[in-house]
Amino acid sequence: xxxxxxxxxxxxxxxxxxxxxxxxxxxxxxxxxxxxxxxxxxxxxxxxxxxxxxxxxxxxxxxxxxxxxxxxxxxxxxxxxxxxxxxxxxxxxxxxxxxxxxxxxxxxxxxxxxxxxxxxxxxxxxxxxxxxxxxxxxxxxxxxxxxxxxxxxxxxxxxxxxxxxxxxxxxxxxxxxxxxxxxxxxxxxxxxxxxxxxxxxxxxxxxxxxxxxxxxxxxxxxxxxxxxxxxxxxxxxxxxxxxxxxxxxxxxxxxxxxxxxxxxxxxxxxxxxxxxxxxxxxxxxxxxxxxxxxxxxxxxxxxxxxxxxxxxxxxxxxxxxxxxxx
Amino acid sequence: xxxxxxxxxxxxxxxxxxxxxxxxxxxxxxxxxxxxxxxxxxxxxxxxxxxxxxxxxxxxxxxxxxxxxxxxxxxxxxxxxxxxxxxxxxxxxxxxxxxxxxxxxxxxxxxxxxxxxxxxxxxxxxxxxxxxxxxxxxxxxxxxxxxxxxxxxxxxxxxxxxxxxxxxxxxxxxxxxxxxxxxxxxxxxxxxxxxxxxxxxxxxxxxxxxxxxxxxxxxxxxxxxxxxxxxxxxxxxxxxxxxxxxxxxxxxxxxxxxxxxxxxxxxxxxxxxxxxxxxxxxxxxxxxxxxxxxxxxxxxxxxxxx
Numbered sequence: 001x002x003x004x005x006x007x008x009x010x011x012x013x014x015x016x017x018x019x020x021x022x023x024x025x026x027x028x029x030x031x032x033x034x035x036x037x038x039x040x041x042x043x044x045x046x047x048x049x050x051x052x053x054x055x056x057x058x059x060x061x062x063x064x065x066x067x068x069x070x071x072x073x074x075x076x077x078x079x080x081x082x083x084x085x086x087x088x089x090x091x092x093x094x095x096x097x098x099x100x101x102x103x104x105x106x107x108x109x110x111x112x113x114x115x116x117x118x119x120x121x122x123x124x125x126x127x128x129x130x131x132x133x134x135x136x137x138x139x140x141x142x143x144x145x146x147x148x149x150x151x152x153x154x155x156x157x158x159x160x161x162x163x164x165x166x167x168x169x170x171x172x173x174x175x176x177x178x179x180x181x182x183x184x185x186x187x188x189x190x191x192x193x194x195x196x197x198x199x200x201x202x203x204x205x206x207x208x209x210x211x212x213x214x215x216x217x218x219x220x221x222x223x224x225x226x227x228x229x230x231x232x233x234x235x236x237x238x239x240x241x242x243x244x245x246x247x248x249x250x251x252x253x254x255x256x257x258x259x260x261x262x263x264x265x266x267x268x269x270x271x272x273x274x275x276x277x278x279x280x281x282x283x284x285x286x287x288x289x290x291x292x293x294x295x296x297x298x299x300x301x302x303x304x305x306x307x308x309x310x311x312x313x314x315x316x317x318x319x320x321x322x323x324x325x326x
Numbered sequence: 327x328x329x330x331x332x333x334x335x336x337x338x339x340x341x342x343x344x345x346x347x348x349x350x351x352x353x354x355x356x357x358x359x360x361x362x363x364x365x366x367x368x369x370x371x372x373x374x375x376x377x378x379x380x381x382x383x384x385x386x387x388x389x390x391x392x393x394x395x396x397x398x399x400x401x402x403x404x405x406x407x408x409x410x411x412x413x414x415x416x417x418x419x420x421x422x423x424x425x426x427x428x429x430x431x432x433x434x435x436x437x438x439x440x441x442x443x444x445x446x447x448x449x450x451x452x453x454x455x456x457x458x459x460x461x462x463x464x465x466x467x468x469x470x471x472x473x474x475x476x477x478x479x480x481x482x483x484x485x486x487x488x489x490x491x492x493x494x495x496x497x498x499x500x501x502x503x504x505x506x507x508x509x510x511x512x513x514x515x516x517x518x519x520x521x522x523x524x525x526x527x528x529x530x531x532x533x534x535x536x537x538x539x540x541x542x543x544x545x546x547x548x549x550x551x552x553x554x555x556x557x558x559x560x561x562x563x564x565x566x567x568x569x570x571x572x573x574x575x576x577x578x579x580x581x582x583x584x585x586x587x588x589x590x591x592x593x594x595x596x597x598x599x600x601x602x603x604x605x606x607x608x609x610x611x612x613x614x615x616x617x618x619x620x621x622x623x624x625x626x627x628x629x630x631x632x
Contacts, residue, residue: 057420119617123624126363126419130559131620133552134613141613145606254552258427265424295439301431308425309413 004320008273015280016179023172031171032243037283038178039240044263044275045185046232051261052270053193054225055205059257060116060132063139064230066252067112068105068237070143073155073247075101080158098163098177101238109234110227117226121219133254140252154248161242168242178239182276185232190272192228201225233260266307268314270323277315330464335585336578341470343577344477348532349554350561350569351484352525358564359500359521360415365426366406367529367554368547369433374399374530375537375546376437379446388451392534399530400523402433407522412515430548438544445541448534473535480528481570488566497521501564553580556612560619562629571627576612583608 015038022030043065050056078085078094085092095101120131144152160168168174192198204211204218211218241247250256259282267278285303289296311318353367377398382391406429414422450469457465488494496517499507508514533547540546557576561568588604595603619627 051420119621123620126357126563127559127620127624127626130555131617134556134617134620137552137613138610138617141606141609144609145602147602151602258423261420262424262427265420269420295435297431297435298439301428301435304428304431305410305425308417308421308428309410312417312421 004271004273004316007316007319011273011277011280012183015276019172019175028171031175033283033287035171035175035178035243037280038175038182039236039243040260040263040283041276041279042178042182042185042239043233043236044260044267044279045182045189046229046234046236047260048229048264048270048275049189049192049232050222050226050229051264052274053198053201053205054222054229056121056222056226056229057129057261058132058226058229059129059254059261060134060136061230061233061260062252062254062256063116063132063136064109064113064233065237065240065256065260066136066139066143066249067109068234068239069241069247069251070149071105071108071234072101072161072238072241073157074149075104076157076161077149077155096159096161098161098168098242101161101242102235105234105238106231109237110231113227113230113234114223117223117230121222121226133257136252136254136257140249140254143249143252150248152249154246154250157241157245157247160245174243178243181235181239185235186272186276188232193272197221197224262304264314266304266314268316268323271314271316271320274314274316281315330462331585333460333462333464334466335582337466337470337474339578339581340574341473341477341577342581343574344474344481345532345536346550346553346557346577347477347481347570347573348528348535349550350557350573351481351566352528353554354558354561354564354566354569355497355521356525357558359497360518362411362415363419363422363426364411364525365423365551366429366433367525368551369430370399370403370526370529370547371533371550372433372437372544372547373402374533375448375542376441376446376533377530378534378537379448379542380441382448383446388449388454388538391448392531395530395534396527399533400527402530403523403526404519407519411522412518415518434544441544443544445543448537448542450538469538476535480531484528484566493517493520553612556616559626560616562626565626565628568626568628575615579611579615580608583611587611 015034019031019034022028022034043061046064047058047061050058050061074085075094076096077083078092079096080094083094085094116132116135120128120135123131143149149155160174162168163177166173166177168177193202200211200216201221201224204216204221208218211221237251240251263278263282264275265278266281267276268274285300286296289299293299307315313322317323349367349371352370353364356362356364356367374395378391378395381394382388385391410425410429414425417425454469454472456468458468458471460466486494488497496507496512499512500514500517500521504514532550536550537546553576557572558569559572560575561570561572584605587608588601591600591604
C-alpha cells in the first residue's frame with residue numbers, strides 16, 4: 001500500500017511535469033497531448049468507480065461522455081450563433097461559460113445514468129455489459145439523426161469556452177483546468193472508497209447476499225455508484241469537447257466505451273490511479289508508436305496482450321503488487 | 327405498399343438473419359462451453375472474407391473461395407486458441423475483453439499490412455447471379471435465396487451435431503460441468519480447440535458469403551460482431567436455439583424497420599423529418615428490442631443462467 005502511494009504521487013507529479021517542461025521548451029503540441037491524456041483519465045476514473053468498485057462492467061459509458069460533449073456543444077452553439085434556445089418554459093441564450101456548461105453536463109449525465117442504471121441493474125454479468133451498450137447505441141443513432149445539431153457531422157465551436165480569470169486559449173491554462181478536475185475526481189474517488197458507502201459498495205460487489213442480510217440494498221448502492229460514475233465521465237466529455245472545440249456522434253460510439261474499459265484494465269481495475277496510468281500509457285503509445293510506423297496497432301495489440309497474459313492486475317499491479325486490503 | 331415489397335423485405339430480413347446466425351452460433355457456443363467473451367470473433371469473419379476474395383481472385387472459383395474461407399478461419403481460430411485464448415479460460419471476463427480487443431487490433435492491422443487499405447471485391451458466381459421468379463411472380467436475387475438456404479442447412483447440421491453426435495454430447499456436457507467430463511476421460515483442451523475452430527469456421531463462412539454482396543475490407547467484422555452479441559443476448563447466452571431465434575428477430579427488425587418506419591412516419595410527418603426520424607429509429611430498433619427483452623427477461627429469451 002505504501003509503495004502504491006509513492007507510485008501514485010510520482011505519476012501525478014510526472015503528469016504535471018511533462019506539460020510544464022513542454023511549456024519551457026515551447027512545444028504546445030505536447031501540452032495538448034497531455035491534456036488529452038488527462039481528460040481520458042478523468043473519463044476512465046469515472047468508469048472505474050462503477051467498474052472497479054461496483055463491479056458494474058458498463059460497455060456504454062460513451063453515453064455519458066457524449067452527453068457531456070453535447071451539453072457543451074449545444075450550449076456553446078446557441079451562444080456563438082446568437083440563437084436563443086427555447087426550452088418551452090423559458091428561453092435561454094446559451095452560454096460560453098465553462099462552469100455553467102460543466103454543471104449542465106454533470107446534471108444531465110447523472111440523470112441519464114440514473115435512468116439507464118435503474119433499467120440495466122435488473123440484469124447482471126454479460127447481460128449488463130450488453131444492455132449498457134444498447135443504451136449507448138441508442139444515443140449514438142439519435143445523435144446521428146439530430147439534424148438540428150449537425151447530425152452525423154456534429155457541431156464545431158469556433159472559440160474555446162471561457163473560465164473566469166483564465167485565458168483558456170493558452171494550452172497550459174486549459175491543461176491546468178483539466179488537471180484540477182482530475183485531481184478533484186481522484187480525491188472524491190479516494191474519499192468515496194474509504195467512506196461507509198464505499199465499504200458497503202465493495203461488499204455489494206463481492207457478496208450481495210450478505211449486504212442484504214445486514215439491511216442494505218445492494219442494487220441501490222450500485223445505482224448510486226453508477227450515477228456518480230456517469231456524472232464524472234459526463235464532465236470529462238464536456239472537457240473533451242472543449243479540447244477539440246468539436247462534438248460529433250463518435251463521442252457516443254461503442255469504440256469509445258471499449259477504449260475506456262481498455263484504459264482501466266491496462267492500468268489496473270479498482271486501483272485509484274489505474275485509469276490515469278492506463279490513459280497516460282495509451283496516449284503515449286499512440287503517439288510514439290504512431291510516429292514510428294503506420295502499422296502501430298500491431299505493436300499496441302501485442303503490448304496489450306502482454307499486459308493481460310503476464311501482468312494480471314494491470315501495470316499498477318505489476319509495479320505495486322496485487323490489490324491490498326482497502 | 328404492395329404485398330410483393332413486403333415479401334421481398336421479409337426475405338431480405340431472413341437472409342441477414344441467417345447470416346447473423348452463423349456468427350452468433352459460434353459466439354454463443356464459445357461462451358457457453360468455455361465461458362469466454364470473444365471480441366475477436368468479428369476478426370475471424372474478416373479473415374474468412376479476405377481468404378475467399380484472395381482465392382477467388384486467383385482461381386476464379388467461388389466454391390474454392392468458400393472452402394478457403396472455412397479453412398483459413400478455422401486455422402486462424404486454432405492458432406489463436408492455442409497461443410492466446412487457452413490461457414484466458416480461467417481469467418476474469420475483463421481480462422478476456424482486453425486480450426481479445428488486442429487480437430482485433432493485431433488481426434485488423436495485419437490484414438491491412440497484407441492486403442492494403444483498399445476494399446476487395448468478391449463476385450457472385452455466374453451460376454448464382456440473376457433473379458429467380460418465386461411463386462406469385464416475385465423476382466428475387468438467386469444469390470440471396472441461396473444464402474437463406476445455406477444458413478438454414480448449416481443451422482440444421484449444427485443442431486444435429488449438438489444433439490445427435492458423440493462430440494455434441496461432450497460439448498453439452500462441457501457447458502454443464504467441465505471438471506466432470508474431464509474426469510470421465512474426455513480431453514477437454516482438445517474439445518475446446520475443436521469448439522473454437524468450429525465457431526471460427528462458421529464466422530469465416532459468413533464472412534465469405536456476405537463478402538460477395540458487400541465489399542471486403544478491414545473493420546468489416548466489427549459492426550457484425552456487435553450485432554452478433556446483441557443476437558446472443560436476446561436469445562440467451564449459450565443457447566444455439568436462442569441464437570437462431572435472436573438472429574431471425576434481429577435480421578427482420580433491422581431490415582423491416584429501415585424500410586417501413588420512414589414510410590410509417592410519412593403518414594403524419596413531413597417527408598424530410600419522417601425520413602430522418604424513421605432511419606434513426608430503424609437503427610435504434612434492434613437495441614430497443616434488446617433492452618426490452620432484457621428488462622422483461624434478464625437472461626434473454628432462452629437463457630437459463632446469468
